Amino acid sequence: MKPNSTQQEILLITGTSFASRQWCGKDGSEKNNRLSEKDQLEEACWYGLIKEMLPELFEQNGTGKNLFLWQVREAASFLELDLGEFPSEKDKFSSIDPYSFLGMKSCN
Numbered sequence: 001m002k003p004n005s006t007q008q009e010i011l012l013i014t015g016t017s018f019a020s021r022q023w024c025g026k027d028g029s030e031k032n033n034r035l036s037e038k039d040q041l042e043e044a045c046w047y048g049l050i051k052e053m054l055p056e057l058f059e060q061n062g063t064g065k066n067l068f069l070w071q072v073r074e075a076a077s078f079l080e081l082d083l084g085e086f087p088s089e090k091d092k093f094s095s096i097d098p099y100s101f102l103g104m105k106s107c108n
Contacts, residue, residue: 008067009096010081014038042072042079
């Protein structure tokens, strides 16, 4: 029997005022000035700043288990963050990633 686990997907839309903020990495380096806005946002997510940027998404999830960032995928107009207790394959049918579920749409 497969264990129940909590997974969370977050889409961060790029090209918005939220994505264009200046994000500072925890190392305090000035290299962020040379990165694109999308790269700065991705780096901020890897540094763990996503919990500070969007704290309402990380309120107790009912189970009290910690979610870890396992993957950041870059698309044309968004970054997709995959969080979970452990790395696992996501269900494409219930995903919020449009590239995942649009391929499953029936052509009626």
